[in-house]
Amino acid sequence: MSTLKISNLQAGIPGKQILNGIELTVKSGEVHAIMGPNGAGKSTMSGVIMGKPGYDVISGSVSIDGEELLGRPAWERALAGLHLVMQYPTEVPGVHIDDVMREAFATRGRDAKELDALIASEAARINFSTDLVARSLNVDLSGGEKKRNETLQLSLLKPKFAILDELDSGLDIDALRDCARRVEAATTEDNLGVLVITHYARLLEELKPDFVHILAAGKIVKSGGPELADELEKSGYVAFQ
Amino acid sequence: MTSPTRLSDVALPTADEEIWRYSRIGELDLAKYRAGCVDTVVAASGEAANVVSPGSFADCGKAMPIAVDAFAEISAIQSTGDSADVTVVRVPRGKAIVEPIVITRTVSASGVVVTPRLVIDAGENSEVTVIERFVGANDVDSLVVPIVEMSAAQSARITYLAINELGNRTWQIAHQQSLGERDSTTRIYTVALGGDYARVRTEARLVGTGASTQQVALYFADNNQMHDFRTLQTHVAPRTHSDMLFKGAVAGTSKSVYTGLIRIEKDAHGSQAYQTNRNLTLSEGAWAESVPNLEIETNDVKCSHASTVGPIDDDQRFYLESRGIRPEIAERLVVLGFFNEVIERLPNLPVVAGLRDKVAAKLGGAL
Numbered sequence: 001m002s003t004l005k006i007s008n009l010q011a012g013i014p015g016k017q018i019l020n021g022i023e024l025t026v027k028s029g030e031v032h033a034i035m036g037p038n039g040a041g042k043s044t045m046s047g048v049i050m051g052k053p054g055y056d057v058i059s060g061s062v063s064i065d066g067e068e069l070l071g072r073p074a075w076e077r078a079l080a081g082l083h084l085v086m087q088y089p090t091e092v093p094g095v096h097i098d099d100v101m102r103e104a105f106a107t108r109g110r111d112a113k114e115l116d117a118l119i120a121s122e123a124a125r126i127n128f129s130t131d132l133v134a135r136s137l138n139v140d141l142s143g144g145e146k147k148r149n150e151t152l153q154l155s156l157l158k159p160k161f162a163i164l165d166e167l168d169s170g171l172d173i174d175a176l177r178d179c180a181r182r183v184e185a186a187t188t189e190d191n192l193g194v195l196v197i198t199h200y201a202r203l204l205e206e207l208k209p210d211f212v213h214i215l216a217a218g219k220i221v222k223s224g225g226p227e228l229a230d231e232l233e234k235s236g237y238v239a240f241q
Numbered sequence: 242m243t244s245p246t247r248l249s250d251v252a253l254p255t256a257d258e259e260i261w262r263y264s265r266i267g268e269l270d271l272a273k274y275r276a277g278c279v280d281t282v283v284a285a286s287g288e289a290a291n292v293v294s295p296g297s298f299a300d301c302g303k304a305m306p307i308a309v310d311a312f313a314e315i316s317a318i319q320s321t322g323d324s325a326d327v328t329v330v331r332v333p334r335g336k337a338i339v340e341p342i343v344i345t346r347t348v349s350a351s352g353v354v355v356t357p358r359l360v361i362d363a364g365e366n367s368e369v370t371v372i373e374r375f376v377g378a379n380d381v382d383s384l385v386v387p388i389v390e391m392s393a394a395q396s397a398r399i400t401y402l403a404i405n406e407l408g409n410r411t412w413q414i415a416h417q418q419s420l421g422e423r424d425s426t427t428r429i430y431t432v433a434l435g436g437d438y439a440r441v442r443t444e445a446r447l448v449g450t451g452a453s454t455q456q457v458a459l460y461f462a463d464n465n466q467m468h469d470f471r472t473l474q475t476h477v478a479p480r481t482h483s484d485m486l487f488k489g490a491v492a493g494t495s496k497s498v499y500t501g502l503i504r505i506e507k508d509a510h511g512s513q514a515y516q517t518n519r520n521l522t523l524s525e526g527a528w529a530e531s532v533p534n535l536e537i538e539t540n541d542v543k544c545s546h547a548s549t550v551g552p553i554d555d556d557q558r559f560y561l562e563s564r565g566i567r568p569e570i571a572e573r574l575v576v577l578g579f580f581n582e583v584i585e586r587l588p589n590l591p592v593v594a595g596l597r598d599k600v601a602a603k604l605g606g607a608l
Contacts, residue, residue, distance in 0.1 A: 050563055053555055078565030090560040094578030094585075103574065104564045136578065137560075153564065 002028045002065050002081065004161045004193055009060035011048045017058060018044045020218035026161060028191040031184075033204055033229060036215035037237040042197045043087060045215070046165040050084040051077050064160060079107060081160030085150045087169055092137040097149065100137065101156055108157075115156075122155045126178040143170030151179040155186065161193040162186075168203040180206030201233045216240045245314055248276065248354065253311050263498040263530055264469055265438045269412065271315075274384050276324045277353025279346040283328065289340040292369065296329035300360050304392030305420045305446070312386050312414050316356040327358045330371055334364035334394075341370040341590055348377035348385055348411060359389040363397035363425075370400040372592055375435070379408040387415045393425035395449065400428045400588055404596070407435035409464065415441045423449030423478075430587055432596055433460040433468050433489075434603060440469040447474075447481035447509075458487040459583040461600060462495035462527075463607045472501035474516065476509035476542075485516045488583050490576060491527035492607035500532040503546065507538040516546040521553060521579055523572075523607055572608050577601060 009022040018041045026032050036042050048055045049062050051074040062069045069077045098119060105112040123133050128148040138146050147167060154162055164183065168176055184207050186192040196207060204212075204226070212228040213220045214237075221240050222228065245251050248271055254261050285293050298320040307313050320327060328344055346357050363369055375385060385407065393399045399419070407413055413436045419427045433439055445454040460468040468491075474483040489497045503514040520529035531548040553575050561571035580600055587593045 052559055052563075073568070074559060074562040075565050075567055075571075078563055084563050086560070086563075090554075090556045092557045092560060092575060092578055094581030095561075095574050099574055099578075100561060100564055100566065103561075103566045103570050107565050107567060107570075136581075157564065 002160045002193065004195070005061070005063050006049070007061045009048065009062060010058040011044065011055055011060070012058065013054065014056060018218050019048065021060070022220060024213065024220065026193045026195055028160065028193045029187050030211065031187060031194045031196060031207060031209045032211045032213060033209035034195060034197045034213050034215050035199070035201070035229065035232055038199070040215045041218040042215060043165060046084055046163045046197055049163060050074055050082060075107065078159070083154055083157060083159035083162045085154055085162060085164045085167055087166040089138045089146045089150050091139045093139050095137050097133060097137060097153065101153070104157060118156060119152070122152055125155070126151055126182050127174070128152055144172045144175030147171050147175055147179050151182050155182055158190050159192070161195065164194065164196040166198060167196065168198055168200060176203065177206050183207055201229045204229050214240050244317060246318060248274070248315060248318060251311050251314050251318070260471060262500070264440065265467055268438070271354070274352055274354040276319055276322065277350055277355050277383065278324050279326055279348055279355045279357050279385070281326055281328065281357060282345045282347070284343040284345070285340065287340050288336070289338050289342050292332050292336070292338060293328065293330045293342050296327040296360060298325060298327060300327060300329050301358055301390065304362065305390060305418055307388065307390065307418065308416070312416065313388070315354060316358060316386055316388050319354070319356040320358060324356065326356065327360065329360045329362070330369060331362045332364055332367040332369045335366050336364070337368040338370070341372055341588070343372045343374065343592060345374045345376060346387070348375070348381055348383050348407065351380070351382045354384040354386060356386045356388070358387070361389070361391040361399055361401065363393045363399050365394040366396040367394070368398040370588055372402045372404065372590070374404045374406065374592070375413065376406045377408040377411050377435070379410065381408045382410040383412070385411060385413045385415070387413070389417050391419040391427055391429070393419070393421045393427050393452070395423045396425060397422070398426045400430070402430040402432070402587065402593070403441070404592070405431070405433040405435045405439055407439065409435065409466065410437050411435070412437055413439040417441060417443040419445045419454065421445070421447045421449060421452035421454055424451040425449060426453050428455045428457070431458040433458065434599060436466065436468070438467045438469065440471070442471040444473040445475065445483060446477065447483065448477045450478045451480050452478060453482035454484070456483070456485040457583055457586050458489070459580055459600070460487070460489035460497060461580070461603055462489070462497055463492040463603060465494055467496040467498070469498045470500070472499070474503045474514055476505045476512045476514060479509055480511040481509055482512065483514045486583065486586070487518045488579060489529065490521040490523055490579070491529050492523040494526040496527070497529045499530070499548070500534070502534045502536060503544055505537040505539055505542050505544065510539050510541045513543040515544070518548045519579070520550040521576060522551060523553070523576070569608055573601070573604055576604055
């Protein structure tokens with residue numbers, strides 16, 4: 001059992017504070033949804049937690065089992081057990097998923113002998129065509145294919161915690177279901193803890209949250225169970241802005 | 242004006258001339274060099290061995306006039322004397338040569354100027370692949386002036402790959418020229434890793450309807466090296482097609498220059514021409530220049546050019562790092578990926594397979 005703990009996280013971009021003291025604790029196997037309107041700080045939150053360059057941390061802490069992650073480079077956060085599924089996965093021409101996974105396994109001291117077979121079986125699980133797996137990372141992939149590719153990497157790397165940043169954006173219904181079900185399965189098979197950041201409740205019909213938090217103006221303004229997402233769907237974010 | 246007959250009579254150009262802009266021509270002192278020879282070894286098996294032979298200056302400049310400049314003059318002076326080194330590949334009509342011809346030119350002496358020449362003459366509907374490797378040790382301080390002339394008759398297919406693995410004190414000023422007749426295909430590849438100042442001027446001229454050409458290069462400079470490319474895609478005939486992709490990286494305090502011109506002449510309607518040059522600057526002290534140009538004298542053509550110069554993309558580095566990959570390995574993956582696009586287009590041959598490792602090894606020292 002592991003714990004991802006975010007305390008009093010205040011951060012932003014140079015000259016502008018965006019996160020105003022986030023408090024959140026995610027335990028292994030739990031699914032937490034962060035919902036919020038445009039501009040609430042959702043993407044800033046995922047970027048700051050993963051260590052994306054360009055953000056300034058003002059104060060606070062992000063830790064896994066007491067190990068502080070803030071101030072450390074992204075690759076060390078990944079080794080500590082954190083994984084970010086990106087909203088807009090970056091195209092990396094000429095680099096293939098097996099190259100990346102081989103290096104990622106190496107830094108983790110994992111044996112990559114069975115990697116090709118593992119990629120094939122995990123790709124099949126989410127209906128990701130092997131022709132597409134062979135392409136350069138995210139190059140000439142549709143929105144849905146990119147998210148399958150992100151989900152494939154998540155399933156191969158088996159982190160302790162995954163942040164899904166707008167997994168549903170630009171996703172067709174089939175891809176959404178395949179990706180969401182794979183993540184859901186990981187919460188039981190691998191005890192994966194999930195922080196799913198989304199604008200819409202649609203994703204949560206497939207990936208059932210245990211907790212729902214509403215992010216507005218860089219703060220969590222309300223937390224509750226799955227019923228909170230239904231409430232939002234009906235009344236919108238207006239009441240929280 | 243008569244052509245000079247001695248090296249000491251040759252008047253070198255200066256960087257004031259547009260085509261030598263950004264170059265290091267001002268540093269060249271011809272007096273440092275005496276006439277010399279490269280060691281040429283031809284590896285060709287089966288039918289390939291029957292189409293390659295030593296030639297003479299009389300075989301040169303037949304299919305196309307060699308552009309006259311100081312280095313053509315130097316080559317002409319040497320090619321008519323004891324330092325002549327002319328290799329001729331002449332493929333008869335209808336003959337497809339499956340095995341590649343690998344010509345290795347080794348520069349082993351310092352203080353010499355060497356002028357190897359290669360003539361590739363592909364008859365109608367013939368096919369041939371020629372690899373020309375230039376190699377030398379790091380302590381060799383010489384000047385290499387290679388000239389290759391390629392002529393592809395109707396429907397002929399020529400694949401030519403020049404590999405520069407010269408020592409890091411050797412200068413190279415190379416000239417590649419090709420002429421494509423009706424429906425012919427010429428592929429001109431260059432991989433430049435070596436040399437101190439290494440320049441390649443590469444010109445593809447499409448004179449027959451439906452002729453097509455590809456010019457593809459990979460260059461990677463480190464320390465104080467400079468790679469300098471001048472490309473020309475000339476469309477003379479209708480419905481001709483040219484595709485140029487040059488990708489390079491500069492590390493340390495090295496430099497690179499790319500200047501290229503697509504010229505579509507007035508009768509070349511229905512033609513397509515593409516020109517892409519991308520450069521990665523891997524250190525603060527490295528410098529790359531990219532100058533693409535278009536000159537179009539007719540309507541109904543499709544042309545595009547793209548050029549970029551910049552460091553490794555932050556988002557690409559972060560993406561790989563976020564998977565738990567150390568920054569230096571992430572950068573290595575990005576750069577090798579950048580070059581992959583070129584390597585994947587090279588002919589599938591053992592000598593090419595080794596190039597990927599050589600690029601990786603050079604990268605290991607540069608990042």
